[in-house]
Amino acid sequence: MTVAPTKHVMNRIRSSYNLLSDKEKLIADYILENKENIIHSTINQVADNLMVADATVFRFCKRLGFKGYQAMKIALASETVTAINDIHETINETDTDLEITEKVFQANIRALESTREIQSEETLAEATRFLLEAERVFFYGSGGSGIVALDAQHKFIRTGMSVHAYTDTHLQLMSASQLTENDLAVVISHTGSNKDTLDVVEVAKENGARTLAVTNFAKSPLTKLVDLSLYTVAQETEFRSEALASRIAGLTIMDSLLVNFSKSTKGKSQQSTQRMRDAISRRRM
Secondary structure (H helix, E strand, O other): OOOOOOOOHHHHHHHHHHHOOHHHHHHHHHHHHOHHHHHOOOHHHHHHHHOOOHHHHHHHHHHOOOOOHHHHHHHHHHHHHHHHHHHOOOOOOOOOHHHHHHHHHHHHHHHHHHHHHOOOHHHHHHHHHHHHHOOEEEEEEOOHHHHHHHHHHHHHHHHOOEEEEEOOHHHHHHHHOOOOOOEEEEEEOOOOOOHHHHHHHHHHHHOOOEEEEEEOOOOOHHHHHOOEEEEOOOOOEOOEOHHHHHHHHHHHHHHHHHHHHHHHOHHHHHHHHHHHHHHHHOOOO
């Protein structure tokens, strides 16, 4: 998993977490929980604290796309300074309507840019393969995530694929109980820890269906259950939860999957889209 060096160290760790070995996860957990300490620690100190070899820490940094531990530390320090500066960009009660609007746009842009940074070519290719091999695709989401699920259905139905979306928890479970090994369950959950959502995944897997998650947290019960995960990145502000910005990122991930899928099924997708346009055109005067 070779990636281009990026200052988004924490985001890269979270997005790659499920692909790491046990020792690498040990290092990842340590960095996620001790970001400030890492900046002031040597590679020897980190290795001693974790009781691993210096070479193991070095290989972990290379796996993230850095030349070594020092390069990762510099990037992490830069990321910490950026986070501090971002505090001053949060919305204040004295802000004008235009200033608030500009900050909301910037928060969404930042969420999209950060989410783009952490995407893995291998994971996206695997997600597209899941879609191509599925006879039916079911999108599940509750609350704000339900909006992403419904939007995904609206997008993918244009390709001619058999797609369904469920936002009611009871209907989700009923639907999951009818899945087969030829189906794909796409589960959208910001936190990845909603019990109702986890129940749906468990039922889907019991019936042999493949499972794909779209979530903001790499270390969550959901990512441990599913076959594959795609991640969003968003930060919370005083007047706006991170879930709102991550919803924009989730919608964009679905757009990306749609385009990748359509590229692979060009003829069929184009024909289905044209038939749908012809049908909808009847509604126009």
